[in-house]
Amino acid sequence: MTFAERMLKIDRRIIFLVIGLCTLLPLLYPVGLPIKISPEVRGVYDYIESLPEGSVFLLSLDFDPASKPELHPQAISLLRHAFRKNLRVVAMTLWVSGTGMADQVVTQVAREMGKESGKDYVFLGWSPGGTAVIINMGQDLYGAFPADYNGKPTKGMPVLQGIANLRDVNYAISLGAGNPGVEAWYVFGKDKYKFELGGGCTGVMAPGLYPLLRSGQINGLIGGLRGAAEYETLIGQKGKAIAGMDAQSATHLAIIVLVIICNLFYFSMRRQATQQSRSGA
Amino acid sequence: MIFLRRQVPLLITLITGLVFAAQYYVPHPASEQMLTSVTKWLQIIGGFALVLGVSSLFHVHAMKIRRKEAGWGYSFVLYVSMLGTIAIGLWSNGKEAVDGTMTAFGWIYNFMMVPLQGTMFAILALFIASAAYRSFRARSREAAVLLIAAVIVMMGRVPLGEYLIPLSGDLSQWILNVLNASVRRAILIGVSLGTVALSIKIIFGMERSYLGGGKE
Numbered sequence: 001m002t003f004a005e006r007m008l009k010i011d012r013r014i015i016f017l018v019i020g021l022c023t024l025l026p027l028l029y030p031v032g033l034p035i036k037i038s039p040e041v042r043g044v045y046d047y048i049e050s051l052p053e054g055s056v057f058l059l060s061l062d063f064d065p066a067s068k069p070e071l072h073p074q075a076i077s078l079l080r081h082a083f084r085k086n087l088r089v090v091a092m093t094l095w096v097s098g099t100g101m102a103d104q105v106v107t108q109v110a111r112e113m114g115k116e117s118g119k120d121y122v123f124l125g126w127s128p129g130g131t132a133v134i135i136n137m138g139q140d141l142y143g144a145f146p147a148d149y150n151g152k153p154t155k156g157m158p159v160l161q162g163i164a165n166l167r168d169v170n171y172a173i174s175l176g177a178g179n180p181g182v183e184a185w186y187v188f189g190k191d192k193y194k195f196e197l198g199g200g201c202t203g204v205m206a207p208g209l210y211p212l213l214r215s216g217q218i219n220g221l222i223g224g225l226r227g228a229a230e231y232e233t234l235i236g237q238k239g240k241a242i243a244g245m246d247a248q249s250a251t252h253l254a255i256i257v258l259v260i261i262c263n264l265f266y267f268s269m270r271r272q273a274t275q276q277s278r279s280g281a
Numbered sequence: 282m283i284f285l286r287r288q289v290p291l292l293i294t295l296i297t298g299l300v301f302a303a304q305y306y307v308p309h310p311a312s313e314q315m316l317t318s319v320t321k322w323l324q325i326i327g328g329f330a331l332v333l334g335v336s337s338l339f340h341v342h343a344m345k346i347r348r349k350e351a352g353w354g355y356s357f358v359l360y361v362s363m364l365g366t367i368a369i370g371l372w373s374n375g376k377e378a379v380d381g382t383m384t385a386f387g388w389i390y391n392f393m394m395v396p397l398q399g400t401m402f403a404i405l406a407l408f409i410a411s412a413a414y415r416s417f418r419a420r421s422r423e424a425a426v427l428l429i430a431a432v433i434v435m436m437g438r439v440p441l442g443e444y445l446i447p448l449s450g451d452l453s454q455w456i457l458n459v460l461n462a463s464v465r466r467a468i469l470i471g472v473s474l475g476t477v478a479l480s481i482k483i484i485f486g487m488e489r490s491y492l493g494g495g496k497e
């Protein structure tokens with residue numbers, strides 16, 4: 001077995017170790033490289049910034065704990081921004097497995113910003129039906145959620161004053177890790193009930209949502225940990241996303257180096273095989 | 282019986298399909314009221330579907346345990362975990378926290394489900410790196426193009442990449458906004474047209490596999 005062959009069949013535990021170290025070391029010793037703001041993240045930020053005080057901001061946390069590292073920092077930044085702007089925040093989830101986590105993040109940020117449940121914000125929780133919940137909210141918000149997550153009746157809540165359905169929402173953002181998520185909110189929500197929509201998603205999903213962004217079906221997109229880090233930079237509050245960017249930088253670079261090495265060995269093996277076949281002929 | 286099992290569902294599908302396709306274009310209050318009522322039915326059906334799903338899962342794994350099929354131990358673990366979580370969930374009234382104090386259900390959610398799901402997703406990073414090393418090779422021109430595009434996007438999406446190659450950020454944006462968006466849009470249009478065609482076939486009874494029992 002040649003050296004190239006041996007390297008191509010390297011024990012995968014070595015690769016795991018490299019990736020593990022590339023994740024761990026930057027977290028322990030952060031570098032803090034500057035983060036450039038993309039137009040799609042700025043689109044979300046600028047729209048929230050342009051909303052007048054008391055506008056209705058709907059945040060749908062459509063993800064479960066598997067996507068927490070990427071979408072949790074996005075949720076925290078968006079909530080901080082919305083509360084700072086004194087918007088009326090209506091939070092909910094379409095993913096039953098994410099309900100507890102969504103409640104925690106909304107309550108935690110609201111407490112940090114001195115906001116009161118029922119007056120400044122409401123967490124509606126989860127309701128069965130998947131995408132049908134969006135249509136139901138579009139027709140009658142109180143029919144879809146007669147009570148909030150804590151069991152308090154939604155009708156008569158000060159935060160929901162003047163809101164009958166999704167047509168009364170000024171801006172909605174879905175932080176989606178799959179279906180139902182951003183696409184469902186466009187198809188079943190924005191298209192019929194005409195509210196402005198933005199999106200947040202995992203890094204893997206982001207390329208799939210660019211057609212919606214380019215056509216104006218969503219006015220901005222926060223993609224993965226990078227998007228969350230950009231938003232943290234925009235609101236000027238460093239969080240877990242900015243802390244994680246050095247680790248992501250290092251792992252990306254490690255994967256690129258590994259792919260280049262693998263291709264170098266692959267081409268050297270192919271050249272050897274060609275030379276051998278020529279000499280054999 | 283065949284009338285109830287075949288003709289009635291086909292008739293319901295035909296009527297509801299046509300009525301609700303038309304409803305989208307009729308903003309009359311009566312039409313909107315009808316949609317409001319039907320979406321409530323959908324939510325109720327959604328609730329039942331959840332119960333049906335859980336009972337089906339119970340049935341499948343009960344059979345595996347009874348027959349002692351390969352991997353029946355995992356089914357047993359699933360059974361115990363599910364029953365335990367349901368019991369504790371009911372006991373905690375479905376709440377993870379009451380007045381800021383974590384319930385037993387909340388403990389299961391925060392210290393079992395959250396780290397388990399997080400771990401599963403985190404492991405992916407290791408396997409992606411290993412798979413990329415083993416199989417991401419420029420075997421053909423197409424593979425080489427894919428490889429170069431992937432490297433540019435990976436560099437352009439992280440601060441270190443933009444620091445080392447300043448142009449990678451703009452190049453990555455161009456790949457995502459122009460090349461990726463146009464190809465994705467073409468796929469989306471194709472999928473949407475296929476969905477429309479399938480919906481028409483279902484509404485007019487040409488596609489009946491959703492009724493079960495195969496084609497007649």
